[in-house]
Amino acid sequence: MAALTGRASFGRQRARAARGRAGARSIKRFSRLFASRLSKGLHLRRITIADIAQRAGVSTGAVSYALNDRPGVSADTRARILAIAGELGWEPSSAARSLSGARTETVGLVLARDPNTLGFESFYMQFIAGIESELAKRSYGLLLQVVPDLEAEMRAYRKWRAARRVDGVVTVDLRLDDPRVPWLTEPDSIPAVLVGDPVLAGGLTSVWTDDASAMRESVRYLHAMGHRRIARVSGVKSFGHTQIRDDAFRDETARLGEEGQIGRTDYTPDQGAGATRTLLTRADRPTAIIYDNDVMALAGLGVANELGILVPAELSIIAWDDSPLCVATYPRLSALSHDVTSFGAHVARRLFDRIEGAKGGSFLDSTPTLRPRGTTARYVGP
Amino acid sequence: MAALTGRASFGRQRARAARGRAGARSIKRFSRLFASRLSKGLHLRRITIADIAQRAGVSTGAVSYALNDRPGVSADTRARILAIAGELGWEPSSAARSLSGARTETVGLVLARDPNTLGFESFYMQFIAGIESELAKRSYGLLLQVVPDLEAEMRAYRKWRAARRVDGVVTVDLRLDDPRVPWLTEPDSIPAVLVGDPVLAGGLTSVWTDDASAMRESVRYLHAMGHRRIARVSGVKSFGHTQIRDDAFRDETARLGEEGQIGRTDYTPDQGAGATRTLLTRADRPTAIIYDNDVMALAGLGVANELGILVPAELSIIAWDDSPLCVATYPRLSALSHDVTSFGAHVARRLFDRIEGAKGGSFLDSTPTLRPRGTTARYVGP
DNA sequence: CGTTTGGCCTGAACCGCTTAATGTGTTGGA
DNA sequence: TCCAACACATTAAGCGGTTCAGGCCAAACG
Numbered sequence: 001m002a003a004l005t006g007r008a009s010f011g012r013q014r015a016r017a018a019r020g021r022a023g024a025r026s027i028k029r030f031s032r033l034f035a036s037r038l039s040k041g042l043h044l045r046r047i048t049i050a051d052i053a054q055r056a057g058v059s060t061g062a063v064s065y066a067l068n069d070r071p072g073v074s075a076d077t078r079a080r081i082l083a084i085a086g087e088l089g090w091e092p093s094s095a096a097r098s099l100s101g102a103r104t105e106t107v108g109l110v111l112a113r114d115p116n117t118l119g120f121e122s123f124y125m126q127f128i129a130g131i132e133s134e135l136a137k138r139s140y141g142l143l144l145q146v147v148p149d150l151e152a153e154m155r156a157y158r159k160w161r162a163a164r165r166v167d168g169v170v171t172v173d174l175r176l177d178d179p180r181v182p183w184l185t186e187p188d189s190i191p192a193v194l195v196g197d198p199v200l201a202g203g204l205t206s207v208w209t210d211d212a213s214a215m216r217e218s219v220r221y222l223h224a225m226g227h228r229r230i231a232r233v234s235g236v237k238s239f240g241h242t243q244i245r246d247d248a249f250r251d252e253t254a255r256l257g258e259e260g261q262i263g264r265t266d267y268t269p270d271q272g273a274g275a276t277r278t279l280l281t282r283a284d285r286p287t288a289i290i291y292d293n294d295v296m297a298l299a300g301l302g303v304a305n306e307l308g309i310l311v312p313a314e315l316s317i318i319a320w321d322d323s324p325l326c327v328a329t330y331p332r333l334s335a336l337s338h339d340v341t342s343f344g345a346h347v348a349r350r351l352f353d354r355i356e357g358a359k360g361g362s363f364l365d366s367t368p369t370l371r372p373r374g375t376t377a378r379y380v381g382p
Numbered sequence: 383m384a385a386l387t388g389r390a391s392f393g394r395q396r397a398r399a400a401r402g403r404a405g406a407r408s409i410k411r412f413s414r415l416f417a418s419r420l421s422k423g424l425h426l427r428r429i430t431i432a433d434i435a436q437r438a439g440v441s442t443g444a445v446s447y448a449l450n451d452r453p454g455v456s457a458d459t460r461a462r463i464l465a466i467a468g469e470l471g472w473e474p475s476s477a478a479r480s481l482s483g484a485r486t487e488t489v490g491l492v493l494a495r496d497p498n499t500l501g502f503e504s505f506y507m508q509f510i511a512g513i514e515s516e517l518a519k520r521s522y523g524l525l526l527q528v529v530p531d532l533e534a535e536m537r538a539y540r541k542w543r544a545a546r547r548v549d550g551v552v553t554v555d556l557r558l559d560d561p562r563v564p565w566l567t568e569p570d571s572i573p574a575v576l577v578g579d580p581v582l583a584g585g586l587t588s589v590w591t592d593d594a595s596a597m598r599e600s601v602r603y604l605h606a607m608g609h610r611r612i613a614r615v616s617g618v619k620s621f622g623h624t625q626i627r628d629d630a631f632r633d634e635t636a637r638l639g640e641e642g643q644i645g646r647t648d649y650t651p652d653q654g655a656g657a658t659r660t661l662l663t664r665a666d667r668p669t670a671i672i673y674d675n676d677v678m679a680l681a682g683l684g685v686a687n688e689l690g691i692l693v694p695a696e697l698s699i700i701a702w703d704d705s706p707l708c709v710a711t712y713p714r715l716s717a718l719s720h721d722v723t724s725f726g727a728h729v730a731r732r733l734f735d736r737i738e739g740a741k742g743g744s745f746l747d748s749t750p751t752l753r754p755r756g757t758t759a760r761y762v763g764p
Numbered sequence: 765c766g767t768t769t770g771g772c773c774t775g776a777a778c779c780g781c782t783t784a785a786t787g788t789g790t791t792g793g794a
Numbered sequence: 795t796c797c798a799a800c801a802c803a804t805t806a807a808g809c810g811g812t813t814c815a816g817g818c819c820a821a822a823c824g
Contacts (some may be wrong), residue, residue, distance in 0.1 A: 046544065048780055059804050064782060072783095074802060091544030095480040096780035099809045104477070106525070115511030115723055119705060122501040129497030132528040141547070143488070144526045146514040162428065162473030165523070269710030295710055298680075302712030323501060325707075328651030328677055330684030341497055430810055441774045446812055456772060478810030481779045768823070778812085787804070794797090 047090045055084045067092070098164055107135065107351060108143045108166035108190075112153040112173065115146055117268055121293065122323045123340055130344020131170065138352065140167075150175075154183060161190050168192060168355045170347055174200040174240040193351040198362035200240040205360045207347045211241055212248035214336050214368040215290070218318055219252040219260075221370055222288045226379040227316060231261040231286035233275045233296055245292070245320075261286060265296060272296025276303040280315070287379045288316040294323045297333050301375065312377035322371060331374025338368040429472045437466045449474070480546055489517065489733060490525045490548035490572075494535040494555065497528055499650055503675065504705045505722055512726020513552065520734065522549075532557075536565060543572050550574060550737045552729055556582040556622040575733040580744035582622040587742045589729045593623055594630035596718050596750040597672070600700055601634040601642075603752055604670045608761040609698060613643040613668035615657045615678055627674070627702075643668060647678060654678025658685040662697070669761045670698035676705045679715050683757065694759035704753060713756025720750040 049063040056063065058077060065072040066081035073081070098104040109131070111124060118124065128142070135142055143166055145156050157180070160166050171180055174196035181202040184192045194206040222230050232249045235242050246262060253260030263275030272291060279286055280303065291297035297319030304311050311317060311331060319326055322337035343365050350363055431445040438445065440459060447454035448463035455463070480486040491513070493506060500506065510524070517524055525548055527538050539562070542548045549572075553562055556578035563584040566574045576588040583590075604612050614631045617624050628644060635642030645657030654673060661668055662685065673679035679701030686693050693699060693713060701708055704719035725747050732745055 046546070046780085050780080060781075061783075061805075062803055065803090068782085070783095072802070077802080089544070091541055093481070093780050094545045094547055095477045095486070096809090097477075097782080099475070099477040099481050099780080099811085100782045101809065102782065115508070115515060117706075118511050119504040119508035119722070121507070122504070125503070125507050126497070126501035128526065129500050129528050132526070133497060136527075136529070139541070141525045141527065144510070144514070144524045145518075146511050147518070159473055159521070162471070163476045164428075165476055269706045273710065295707060298707070299710035302710055302714075305712040324499075324651050325677060325680070328655065328681035328684055329711075330687040332684075340501070428810090432810080440772095442811075443775075443813075444773055447773090450812085454772070459772080475810050478779090479812080481781090481810080482812045483779060484812065766824095769821085771820090772818090774817075775815090777814090779810105782808085784807085785805085788802085789800105790802105791800075792798090794795100 046093075047088045048093070049090070051088060052081060052084050052090060055088070056081050103355075104164060104167045105139065106141045106143050106166045107131075107348075108145070108156075108160050108169040109172075110145045110147060110153045110156045110169070112147050112150055114148065117266065118146065121267065121295075122325065123293070123321055126323075126340040127172075127344040127347075130341035130346075131348045132344075133341070134345045134348035134352070150179065154179065157183065157190060161188075166190065168351045170351060171195065175238050176200065176240055176243060178240070191351070191354045193347050193354055195347060196240050197244055201360075201362065203360055205350055205354050205358070206362045207343070207350055207365055208362060209338060209343070209365050210367045211245050214370070215245050215248035216252045218290055218336060218370055219249060219256070221372075222290075222316060222318075222376070223256045223258070225288075225316070225376065226381075227288040228258055228379075229261075229284060229286040230258060230288045230290070231263065231279050233263045233265060233272055233279075233289055233291045233300065235265060235267045235292040237264060242292070249290070265292070267293055267296065269295045269299035272299040273303050276300040277307075280304065280307055280309060287314070288318070288376070290318045290320070292320050294319040294321050294325045294333065294335065297335070297375075298325060298329060301329060301333070312375050314382075316377060316379065317375040318370070320368070322368075326373070334373045334376040335371050336368040337371040338366065428475075429470045430475075431472070433470060434463060434466050434472060437470070438463050485737075486547060486549045487521065488523045488525050488548045489513075489730070489737075490527070490538075490542050490551040491554075492527045492529060492535045492538045492551070494529050494532055496530065499648065500528065503649065503677075504707065505675070505703055508705075508722040509554075509726040509729075512723035512728075513730045514726075515723070516727045516730035516734070532561065536561065539565065539572060543570075548572065550733045552733060553577065557620050558582065558622055558625060560622070573733070573736045575729050575736055577729060578622050579626055583742075583744065585742050587732055587736050587740070588744045589725070589732055589747055590744060591720060591725070591747050592749045593627050596752070597627050597630035598634045600672055600718065600752055601631060601638070603754075604672075604698060604700075604758070605638045605640070607670075607698070607758065608763075609670040610640055610761075611643075611666060611668040612640060612670045612672070613645065613661050615645045615647060615654055615661075615671055615673045615682065617647060617649045617674040619646060624674070631672070647674070649675055649678065651677045651681035655681040655685050658682040659689075662686065662689055662691060669696065670700070670758075672700045672702070674702050676701040676703050676707045676715065676717065679717070679757075680707060680711060683711060683715070694757050696764075698759060698761065699757040700752070702750070704750075708755065716755045716758040717753050718750040719753045720748065 049060045053060045053063045062073050063081050066078040067085060094105055132142060147153050147156060168191040171192050172195045174194055178200060183189060184204055185202060192204060194201040194204050196206060197208050198206050219230060230253055234246060249260050263279055265271035265275050289300055291300055297317055300317055301311055304315050309315050317333060319333045319335040322335035326333035326335045346365050431442045435442045435445045444455050445463050448460040449467060476487055514524060529535050529538060551572050551574045553574050554577045556576055560582060565571060566586055567584060574586060576583040576586050578588055579590050580588050601612060612635055616628060631642050645661055647653035647657050671682055673682055679699055682699055683693060686697050691697050699715060701715045701717040704717035708715035708717045728747050
């Protein structure tokens with residue numbers, strides 16, 4: 001026995017211990033297991049680190065260290081454990097992990113929007129796809145919740161925090177004086193990345209696009225094309241980015257000596273069409289309209305067609321958020337193009353940084369660029 | 383002491399036990415806690431059922447029974463426990479719950495689609511919103527994963543099962559001979575609800591819409607309007623519902639003595655436009671086209687405009703899956719309308735039934751109904 | 765009046781993993 | 795040669811619930 005190597009003797013010890021433990025677990029335990037197997041139809045017991053430990057002749061602690069790539073095991077023990085884990089097809093129990101204080105391996109996203117209007121905001125789906133692309137790399141999951149309003153969103157956060165459900169959250173549609181900001185700033189809160197302008201994020205980590213610049217560029221572009229009456233059909237006023245675009249729009253039109261009109265909507269094509277109709281039936285109707293999303297731009301195009309106003313000869317149209325939709329219409333919609341999927345990925349990366357303890361900060365994503373297509377043209381007078 | 387009520391004496395016992403335990407936990411434990419408080423900035427310890435038990439003067443077991451609405455506690459003890467739990471703002475730890483074999487309170491959804499094409503399938507977002515509406519009622523969460531292909535989807539399922547991550551899954555985009563069906567049929571698999579025709583679901587629970595009827599109705603409608611050359615622009619061939627619609631389309635056109643053409647796409651507007659162009663530049667071009675989704679119908683409308691073909695005078699267009707998009711265009715798209723949000727809710731309800739042990743079965747959701755708008759009209763010859 | 769019965773509760777094991785604290789041999793230095 | 799330092803492992807105490815086998819006591823029964 002004394003001649004045995006350290007490992008072998010550990011192995012024996014281990015085996016003995018295991019046998020002892022199994023005995024101690026007694027008939028009670030066994031019968032319970034058996035009963036559950038019967039009732040649920042011969043379940044295969046799940047593979048745990050204890051199984052790996054037994055096979056490798058080490059303790060569960062060692063297995064845990066090895067599987068988590070932490071010091072405390074030798075290189076070859078680690079390799080052996082990893083091999084066995086692979087062979088057995090072991091998957092960590094996220095429940096056990098998070099219960100013992102480690103990561104949940106889940107991030108949360110709450111969408112506070114009317115379910116019925118959500119469907120045609122292609123932004124979210126693309127954004128989610130982008131987030132997922134990063135999560136997949138670290139085998140994280142995305143916990144999604146669709147709620148009617150901000151209060152419900154806060155409730156969801158509170159619940160997630162209390163239940164230790166997520167490691168972090170992505171927060172979208174920031175508002176002015178957003179209640180989520182102070183809440184997420186509390187010392188005990190969930191690590192978060194806010195999507196929106198730093199001025200709205202109150203020092204928390206934020207990822208943003210320079211919408212103001214994009215708006216200014218668009219206005220200048222239209223002005224240079226001879227447009228003198230430029231309008232904007234905007235989204236929900238309480239959203240921060242709406243205000244930012246509003247301000248930039250007003251500012252830039254004023255700077256160019258124009259009077260910029262703004263129509264207000266809830267992002268639905270219906271209201272987009274309504275706002276367009278209002279604008280186009282005025283005596284001094286605009287010769288160009290910038291829409292806050294693509295479906296409203298599409299709706300606007302429809303209204304123009306209906307009213308017999310030629311696009312782009314008599315009216316130029318620009319959509320915010322380029323999408324396949326924009327190239328599906330005829331004429332094709334000129335749009336402010338932004339890669340929403342990679343934006344989502346960017347957000348996810350920042351969230352991981354944050355989860356790993358990075359300090360807050362604001363990160364500028366690429367600025368939407370104007371992509372002129374068939375709905376913008378030089379304006380040559382009535 | 384003997385004169386005390388049972389409850390009061392239990393309370394004392396309990397308190398003593400608690401003190402004893404706290405003592406046994408020793409300085410080691412305390413210092414650890416303290417250290418973590420210091421490092422993370424005075425965390426409030428989370429509220430557990432032990433806290434509730436202590437306050438109520440009962441055991442944690444009793445608290446568990448009370449909170450889960452199970453027999454084993456008297457009505458007023460239950461009420462007292464519930465009150466204290468509310469007062470303390472207790473939230474169950476989902477990790478602890480799932481670890482001890484109970485529910486995860488999470489359902490999973492894997493979307494095997496190219497992230498870039500996902501954005502403009504309004505179907506999914508609406509569908510998800512519908513699912514969420516039911517989940518919210520039971521405070522379940524939705525774990526979402528976007529993957530590139532079926533294999534990755536299977537991996538996700540396997541992982542979720544191994545990690546006990548979800549209580550059930552919703553499976554979409556069924557195919558002929560879908561590998562997910564046998565997998566989900568295995569005795570040890572995850573409870574699932576399949577979205578698709580029962581013939582594809584192999585006995586598992588499925589929720590479906592009668593696409594064949596809807597297709598037949600559309601073809602008959604167009605035929606009755608004088609159309610004699612009806613075409614279809616379909617989606618991905620490997621999807622089961624594509625085949626079902628194909629078959630119904632071919633069958634019904636043949637029955638009416640027409641030759642029904644089918645163009646194949648991947649659901650993108652780009653390919654929808656391409657297929658339309660091919661169809662419309664033939665010598666005997668169709669006078670009506672039925673599209674498999676709304677964005678392709680939109681793209682088709684664009685191509686017709688571009689080619690100078692008048693819609694609906696010379697060409698009728700029908701979109702599958704009505705959406706706000708359909709009323710944003712000019713003319714408005716005639717569409718097969720289906721309430722996708724409530725469809726999602728229906729699916730979620732069936733999944734809960736399944737999780738609670740219901741047998742498989744197939745459930746017919748409402749059949750899409752044709753909603754004629756501006757893109758369908760009587761055909762009066764060339 | 766002794767004995768079931770049944771309602772309420774307690775105690776403690778257990779779920780699978782993490783992680784301090786605590787051994788053990790081995791080495792290297794004095 | 796002896797001891798400290800070190801590398802590797804083990805042990806066992808949690809994490810926060812669930813659940814089952816009792817225990818206790820009052821009511822019902824024979």
